[in-house]
Amino acid sequence: AFGVNVSVCEDCGCISVHYNSCRDRCCPMCQEFPKEKWVDARREDILDAPYFHVVFTVPEELNPIIYSNQKVLYTALYHATSDTLSELAADCKYLGTDIGYICILHTWGSTMNFHPHIHAIVLGGGLDVKNHWKDNGKDFFLPIKIISKTFRGKYMAELKQLWENDRLEFHGSAAPYKNYYTFKELLNTCYTKEWIPYCKKPFDGAESVIRYLGKYTHRIAIxxxxxxxxxxxxxxxxxxxxxxxxxxxxxxxxxxxxxxxxxMHVPPKRFVRIRHYGLLSSRNKKKQIALCRNILGCKKYISKLKDMDAPAIIRLLYNKDICKCSSCGGKIIPLPTEQHFIKPKPHMLC
Ligand SMILES: [Zn+2]
Ligand SMILES: [Zn+2]
Ligand SMILES: [Zn+2]
Incomplete structure (x- = not known):
């Protein structure tokens, strides 16, 4: 569907076929490149400081409503997560600083079931008002119980607001909640339930943050x-x-x-799944991160892949030269389109 490039080797006449990528962000095969580039660019902002991994989930009772209102209720998940983290971190009872974090929405569980949750990669320290670096070492700086309550309050408040403003739709399994009392009951159930966000094992240094980002950010469902x-x-x-x-x-x-x-896990059109906040938001990043880096005395990593084209990246990452013949190493030249006698096999696309 996306065409092929056929080239022939000048030396041995060997023909090679490259199928064009669909570049869709949900395609498990076409995400390798954007992922490598993105992760490489993120390396530039990673500091030698503690990082934590917090997962924010909602009670499964909300699944039908969320599925029926993906755009607004996924967005509400980001709001509740970021308001919770930023507010609590800024509270002098805890850290008393601005922090930075990246939020990634996953909508799937292990069996590809519908299970919306947010992974937050949290830089566990920041600058206070006097521009002094503060962190809490290897211990997470917020009690999980407080996170849970705050997050629940914020998510439910936005959900309720959307409902009161008639912004919710009730399709499929969400249809029963069109009824005022049924919805009201759902709200009550969710308010009384204990929400269980959890803090995973903290990252073991900057390198493990990078590895994690590479593994989880550019993936859909499976x-x-x-x-x-x-x-x-x-x-x-x-x-x-x-x-x-x-x-x-x-x-x-x-x-x-x-x-x-x-x-079920294809996100709404143009929906941004990976979002940056606080110190790591693009608005603050350059100046603030540079300042933190100086204060902490970390070395700056310079992106390797930023201005490279695809063949150069493949050469660097996989040690493979796609501009040379794979049989004899000779120079390959593109075959004119009218000589493309090879039809792409459907299972080989991407
Ligand atoms: Zn593809
Ligand atoms: Zn996940
Ligand atoms: Zn050759």
Whole structure:
């Protein structure tokens, strides 16, 4: 569908075919490049300081409403997360500084079920009013109970506001909540429930933050390696079984069900999934991060991939020269389009 480039080797006449990438941000195959470039650029703002990983989730009772109102209620997740983190960090009871963090929305659980949550990568320190660096060492600077309560309050307030302003829609499994009392009851249930955000094991230095970012940021629903097999009508993939201590198990679904689950996780059009806040927001980053770096005495990493084109990046990362013949190393030249006698095989696109 996206065409091919066919080239021929000047020396041995060997023909090579490169399929064009679809570049879709949901395509598990086409995200490798944007990911590498993005991660490489992020390295420039990583400091030698403590980083934490907090996951913000909502009670599953809200899933139908969220699925039916993805744009506004995903956005509300970012609002609640960032207001919680920024406000609490600025509170002198805790850290009393401006902090920085990156929020990434995931909408899937291990079986590609609908499970919206936000991963926040938090730089656990910042500058106080006198521009002094402050952090809490290896311990997270906020009690998780306080985070939980604050986050719940903020998310519910925005949800309620949207509801009162008639901004919510009720499709599919959300239809029963059109009823005033049913919705009211849902709000009550969610208010009384304990919300369980959790703080994962802190990152072990800047390098592990980078590795994490590379693994989780540019992914939708499932990575290719988890797909174990396919038949005419089914797909088998591995998933973590949380009822069994997180051991891996294999799940087989019909092709339609697999696609249905995958498509639930395509974000709304032009929706920004990775957002930067505080010290790490683009507005502040250059000046503030440079200041922090100086105060902390960290070396600056200079992006390697920023101005490189695709062949140069492939050469650097995979040590492979796509401008040379793969059989003899000779020079390859593009074959004129009218001589493209090879039809792309559908399963090889991207
Ligand atoms: Zn693709
Ligand atoms: Zn996740
Ligand atoms: Zn050759």
């Amino acid at each position: 990575s290719n390696y988890r797909i174990k097999g396919m038949t005419e009508s089914t797909v088998t993939f591995s998933a973590k079984d949380y009822k069994n201590q997180g051991h891996w198990k294999e799940i087989t679904l019909s092709g339609e069900e697999f696609i249905r689950r995958f498509l």
